[in-house]
Amino acid sequence: MRPVLVMAMVAAVLVGAAGAAERSPSEFAAEAKALADLYEKQFGEGYTTHIDSRWHLVYVSALDDRTLRNVTHLLALYAEAQQRSLFREPLLWNVTVVLPTVNDYRKSSPPREVAGYYNPATRTLTSLTTSDVLIHEFTHALHHSDEVRANQRHPVWLREGLATLFQGSRVVEGGRLEVLPDPSLAMLQGAIRDRGIPPLADLLVMDHRAFTEKAEICYPYVRHIMLYLHQQEKLGTFYEAYKAQYTADVTARKALEATLGQPLEAIEKAWRAWLLAREPPWTPAHPTVAHLGIRMRRAPEGIMVDAFLPGSTAQRAGVLKINDIIVSVAGRATPNARDLAPAVQSCKPGQTIDIEIIRDGQRMVVQHVLGAIRE
Ligand SMILES: [Zn+2]
Structure with a gap:
């Protein structure tokens, strides 16, 4: 289905205009169901939907049940924390959170070379990762509702400031x-x-x-x-x-x-x-490839493991495999090779980190112990 067509269909099921009118619980529920049905039809097989009526979130997901549960729990935590500290009122509308396969993500025409984005017109957040990019875009989604409530349009520094603060926090x-x-x-x-x-x-x-x-x-x-x-x-x-x-x-x-x-x-x-x-996090004297112990190559979704450095912990541990595509490291998205070094450098040698990968088209998280500088 073409993105433009989808956008028109989504617009048709959204309750009311883009205004700040408060809607009733039954309006919320009806809209959430219509959105779930529409997206399920659009994405088809392999997708599940989940409605979080407490936080007004509609999930459309290609993730396994357990990972999806983790994501819904994570976003609920952030929604609660942000409601307490910043955006005092609940979302004005349902926000759809789309967690697609890599292929479907590419078909959704992401705006730039990014791992996720929020579209205010359809109030839809699409994310390839389940970590920092998701939180960044989720903050934009909550902020957007808060701006519309107040009938304001905040400057880019403020929007990105809040999104990057929450993205890099737990x-x-x-x-x-x-x-x-x-x-x-x-x-x-x-x-x-x-x-x-x-x-x-x-x-x-x-x-x-x-x-x-x-x-x-x-x-x-x-x-x-x-x-x-x-x-x-x-x-x-x-x-x-x-x-x-x-x-x-x-x-x-x-x-x-x-x-x-x-x-x-x-x-x-x-x-x-x-x-x-302020003291910067631990930084090594040598290139980070030595820490993860891989040689890498670019892939559309992230960084592909091309080879292991001989004797590296990565090779010995056997957690990563050749052709795995690394999507995030220790909660930081790694769409490009240049993102990998800072992600790894934020951790210490010997630390066990989560690496989110795509292996044979399946997204999964593996645990890896980081090696020391000279392996
Ligand atoms: Zn942003």
Whole structure:
């Protein structure tokens, strides 16, 4: 089925217009069922649907039952944590979470070379991974509903800042957010020292295009602005202040200044000092291929294992096999070879990590013990 046609059909089953009108539980239920039926028909054999009426999520999945249960549990945890800290109200509508096979994902015409995306027009999230990309796009989905509720359109720095913060975090006991070590920190620190990052005032007014042109620096940049607020337990206050003064300042500069009690220039100075004082996660002196112990080659869905380095733990453990396609490592998506090194470097040698792979067309997660620098 062509994506355009699907979009029209989805639009037809969505209850009401795109407005912020509150819907009743029976409207929610009827829409969820219509969406599940429609997507099940579209994807056909090998797919199951699951409706989470508590969080207004409709799952359409090619995953095995156990993995799907893990995913529904994971998203419920994040939805709850984000409702408590940020987006206070429940979703205005059902969000469909599509977890397709690799082939079907490619047919869904993803916007760029990405492992997942959220389409606000159909309120559908499609993700190839069940980890960080999924959480990133899920944050966009929750945020989108919150924006429509408030009749606002938030700037790209704010949207991506929240998505990247949650993407690199884990919800732990009591719904607390534990921020994971970030391999992009060392790069960001280097960029600050080399004056290679735009001033904060410029970041706040960037449009989507300018932001994506400097994606390599902008994503870690906005993540660490949000992290700065989060660590001072001011993220929720900031977001609320921002929404309250939205008409006076769309960029959120005023809200930052009010929340942190300083003019922007002083905030920027303090933020840089804070950032430069942070310790980057363990980084090796040698290329990371030595740690995982593989030679790799590009595949459309990720990184294909081409060969093992002789004597490497990867070879000895026999967990990975030649032609496995690595989709994520330790919860980080690895769509390209250049994503692998930071993913592995965020862990320590000897650590057992989850590697999400595609083997003979099947997605699965394997556990692997990382080798030391010189294997
Ligand atoms: Zn994003």
